[in-house]
Amino acid sequence: MRIAFICTEKLPSPAIKGGAIQLMIDGIAPFFAETHSLTIFSITDPSLPMYEIRDGIEYVRVPKERYEQHIANELKKRTFHVIHVFNRPANVLFYKQAAPNSRFVTSLHNDMFSPMKMPPDVAKQVIAEVDAITTVSEYMKRTVTKRYDVPNDRIQVVYSGVDATRYMPPWTDEGKQMRTDMRQRFFVEEDDVILFIGRLSKTKGVHVLIESMNHVLAKHRNAKLVIVGGKWFSDNRLNDYVRFLHQLAKPYKDRIQFTNYIPSEHIPHVFTIGDVFVCSSQWHEPLARVHYEAMAAGVPIITTNRGGNREVIEHNKNGLVIDDYASPKAFAHAICELLGNKEKALALAYEGRKRAETMFSFANTAEQLERVYIKIFQ
Structure with a gap:
């Protein structure tokens, strides 16, 4: 499969400045690169090139200003089977316009479906359009399912991990x-x-x-x-x-x-x-x-x-x-x-x-995510 990871606009990938999402991506990316084509999108950083291929992984970095638009422009240049949007579910609607033939996964690392962060009508539209939602905990899963009607087979807990x-x-x-x-x-x-x-x-x-x-x-x-x-x-x-x-x-x-x-x-x-x-x-x-x-x-x-x-x-x-x-x-x-x-x-x-x-190795995290991707792509 051709897979894309889209980071948030906060920190670059790899995790040279830290960040839970970036560290998780660093941990699971090598497992996907073994059998899939992987592209990781993130913001630019003075110490990193705008584009590089490192350890078989394609990294595309764009300016933080108008980040979503830059990412959408890059998606139009490529074809992906699965696009994983990390912790920015609202952006799925925008990215889907740029890549209408891709399957979309969004993962929740914070309560991004809170009405304070996303209007209920937008949240319902995201839930209807996204192919799968993953959450970093059962608690995060409950924050969504208590507010909105989410089909049980479309939302799954995938714990993060560590390289012991x-x-x-x-x-x-x-x-x-x-x-x-x-x-x-x-x-x-x-x-x-x-x-x-x-x-x-x-x-x-x-x-x-x-x-x-x-x-x-x-x-x-x-x-x-x-x-x-x-x-x-x-x-x-x-x-x-x-x-x-x-x-x-x-x-x-x-x-x-x-x-x-x-x-x-x-x-x-x-x-x-x-x-x-x-x-x-x-x-x-x-x-x-x-x-x-x-x-x-x-x-x-x-x-x-x-x-x-x-x-x-x-x-x-x-x-x-x-x-x-x-x-x-x-x-x-x-x-x-x-x-x-x-x-x-x-x-x-x-x-x-x-x-x-x-229980909490990056290998386990990658394996669970791969199952999600395969399920929605088939």
Whole structure:
């Protein structure tokens, strides 16, 4: 099959500036390139050519301004059996005019069918016109099916994944060495490291995590919170919320460390410094991909019962799930439980790694998507 992936207008592909969608595409693209013809459309970036063929994959990059029109123009020059529009379902109607003979799939990584983002009449038209909808979680699927009448055979959950081979669990020889090296580099050799990786936005709940440190340090004096990320992917500029976080962290001095944004290719190494990984999401998270990464890295996970998070993290099996997600004390209790019970922490980490290898691999994601494409093309 000739397949097209159309990224959002936010970030380029490959994921040189991060992004959950771009990282997912990077992970699944090689599997499609083995047996299909694959073209990936995204925005331009100064470090990338407008056009290239890399590892058998065609990359076409267009300006961010008038992005949809540029993409439509490119679609008119080519013929595809299946066009997959990532997280921009409304654009399907426009792209279909440019490629009327192609089958269309749209995937939801956020609540893009919300009436605040798409008028109901447009949403109904998209649902009628698209050949298949995939969602990154059951939660995201419900956001659509609760509002609109979607045929069950036209919407399917396809979880994202991870390449576990890029991550080094601390119980492996390579992981032990990398952990020693990275902990020296971050000056946390003697610390119990609580790790946060993600965008510094209020919805991610970093402020609640900082506020929990008062309770954590009362029991674990060597605890240190390492916050990895900027206000946006590859953007370390300050905004009001980031300034607030730094102010909130001041009383803790060296017990809280900000690293700013770290490129995605280095994140597998960064995970090795962690004794506990925390996803402190306050909003209805579609399903944060950091869960897959932390599982692959063999770091015990604490997450919140928000959105789709709990679909991949099972309480007391491969992590801890917090119901009282806005409570600093709830986070502190969970963190102290894992810092104080290394045996339990290791058991959760082992199970997480196993699930990353068997249930949430990019190979599984690609296989499920391929089934969707074949079904609608036949």
